[in-house]
Amino acid sequence: MQTLEKTEPKLAELKTRLAEIRDIQSAASVLYWDQATYMPPGGAAARGRQLATLQQISHEKFTDSAIGQLLEDLRPYEESLPYDSTEASLIRITRRLYDRAVQVPAQFMAKFSRHRNECYGAWASSRPENNFAAVQPYLEKTLELSRELANFFPGYEHIADPLIDSSDYGMKASSVRSLFSQLREQLVPIVDAITSQPPADDSCLCQVFPEAQQIAFSHKVIEQLGYDLQRGRQDKTLHPFMTSFSIGDVRITTRVYENHLAQALFSSIHETGHAMYEQGISTEFEGTPLADGTSSGVHESQSRLWENLVGRSRGFWQFLYPQLQSVFPNQLGNISLEAFYRAINKVERSLIRTDADEVTYNLHVMLRFELELEMLEGKLAVRDLPAAWNERYKTDLGIVPASDSEGVMQDVHWYTDMIGGMFQGYTLGNLMSAQFFEAALKAHPEIPSQIEQGKFSTLHDWLKANIYQHGCKYTAAELIEQATGSPLSIDPFISYIKQKYGQLYAF
């Protein structure tokens, strides 16, 4: 073990370098947020260059061999500390990210960033025109670059593994496939049983709800849930997302459909779940790589826990429905709580993932995951993707999109990021959300009755203590094991679905 005199300046230098890199990444996040909320059309070209430049500088600075040397020099110090001490964790997580980052040349990152920007532009203009052909060459390039990216990490079992690993560390195509096949086996009969019954009536949600009132109401809801608006805000966008510029500035965006109440309301709660995770990270981690969510799956578990396990529960609306009725007396004054509850939990075979109910949602995700793998494996060409997409919707969900706009072009992901590693987190998150919620209720059986009173702090505090505060100090697997006492399993989710929907539908 080195002496403290040798260690301290090295640790300080590492932290200084990491803080600078964090600042650049946060700046890029602000530029991205602005692009998606307020930027005028004329700013697009320069913004693409600006984002690419910041990403390149951040990548160059992080992959500087001086950081590798500091990490090497700090290894004995790290080994002298408890695994979960802040400093050991900082060194460990930084090393993991560094080892990954040095595999990819900065120029490649910049090229990919520029391409993603162009591809997003092509998607945004061709989607309203239902013109997949216009975006196809961009997507082909995305596939090529995604494969190139994966190939910077030789020795993988499946070409998607390095891409999955970047957002859901520790998972592989094979482990995800195994979970997903168990899940499908359980889900398909439930979906069949439910959809063979008369559909729930959700016409009460499809009335005119003026935008300003929807925004004001969702604002009130997210504040009651515990989203700190002194350290966050909500703005309008095309495709809702959460973004963090520091632990003190975590923002969400939303979109409003004036003819459908569910969109703004549930997407606001969803993004609030993401935001409360980031707001709850220990401030000790500010300016370091520890101040992030630990995986895409764990992040999604928080958005889905608040959106679904809380936000679509009967108890939540026992509390909130009178408030909603008083905002929209003409639209909802004559709709009973039970009718409203059934409407927001309508299960149906539908086309749009983000609007899908909890039961069918994972079918949407799993088919995208498998299409990603097929494209990466070279078994599916981009030009054949729309047909393959439609075929899978027919097989898995029993319906076929009338157009690519509501089919293969509906999600932004492949068009603004990479092909591979983009979707598994959504279903992993659903599984985790039920497992975390079950553990929270085991520790605090009073949570459901508190939710009926509009009190969310016991649940929020449990999540902060067991998940949020840790940032990415623990892996998803460690966090799940510690917080719930078991490894990730499909059982809590299936049991939740059976219990909730067994009350709504006979099966």
Add this chain to the structure above:
Amino acid sequence: MQTLEKTEPKLAELKTRLAEIRDIQSAASVLYWDQATYMPPGGAAARGRQLATLQQISHEKFTDSAIGQLLEDLRPYEESLPYDSTEASLIRITRRLYDRAVQVPAQFMAKFSRHRNECYGAWASSRPENNFAAVQPYLEKTLELSRELANFFPGYEHIADPLIDSSDYGMKASSVRSLFSQLREQLVPIVDAITSQPPADDSCLCQVFPEAQQIAFSHKVIEQLGYDLQRGRQDKTLHPFMTSFSIGDVRITTRVYENHLAQALFSSIHETGHAMYEQGISTEFEGTPLADGTSSGVHESQSRLWENLVGRSRGFWQFLYPQLQSVFPNQLGNISLEAFYRAINKVERSLIRTDADEVTYNLHVMLRFELELEMLEGKLAVRDLPAAWNERYKTDLGIVPASDSEGVMQDVHWYTDMIGGMFQGYTLGNLMSAQFFEAALKAHPEIPSQIEQGKFSTLHDWLKANIYQHGCKYTAAELIEQATGSPLSIDPFISYIKQKYGQLYAF
């Protein structure tokens, strides 16, 4: 002269480096804009660090000796080109900025940036409480750092010269003082003559004008003037400003007083003048240091030309007043055009610079300029500044602020930037605005009658051709000489004031 084969790669490398630096500076501008418009309070601490980091990186990259070497290597090429060719100008202006930047260590810039951020925070919280004592130590540090900054440029005639030079290249304390003393000599008797007469009645402006309608109206006005909102936007802020992230994304901010119509309306037109300058820069200059306004004075000449010479003219309101009356029929339906015109041109001895009329405005500026010089010279201590401020207001404007909030703490500049070089541009801009307008009218005598018809394109096109397109290729002195045929003079401004206000008041 070098061969083209040797020159081209060097010029390309210079452009690549400059584009990267420009991207970082633009990112900092986005972060600043966000801080001033939408950032929640919790984001402040991290934002200060992020801005300091970006400024430090940009400074380090610009002062890289490789840029100095490229500029040296390109000197023969530059000398082989016409002075006003794009490439010669790029090399010349870059060299001027480089020679200046290398004088200042990056660490000093970062320290100053962090300090300015803290000082701004102290001002923002102590101003509503009228607590100069709370901000005094920050301002003392600002003075110390401003002097330190000036002293990186030894050999000056006056310690303010390097600071003035940074925003109004080519001007010195002595040349500004000389212009200002001529101006004061002319202005004081005019102000005396006007204010000895009964004041104009501006009560029609001091009614309740709902915010949303004010914003909608000012939006319509700035669009009619020629502000391209596909390449810009307007948002609310505390202290209005213009900022550019690229030639395709030039934004303004405004504030609305519901009990005073003039604030949002004229500050929107003012910032639009700045924005149209930046939007009119040749797109050939994008990503280079040429894509900026050439001096603070020339920039201000454009905001003031549109705000005052156009926006407070009788002809402009002949066109616009019926539209304004239709938006505010209860407030303005019974107010005649002439009464409204007199109200918006009321001359009075007042306390707030940004609200001051055209005639007294320069008295506000000149006293600040002289207080800056005295502080830099060590003749005035920061602790004595409020008393000195009040004394100068008594002498120059005949009134004394009741509190520091409406006295020495009213302007953000010293509290968010430096002491020195901050104010002369406002009055230089007023002088230039009249000189440019006179030249435009000489070339196109039809402009006044076009303004009465709501047609602004002839004037706008003349400004684009003679000023905007050139970015900072020419110095302010060169630009004025080329566009107007004479060096900067107080005569056009005095003649404009005498003609306009001679019609409104007898003198």
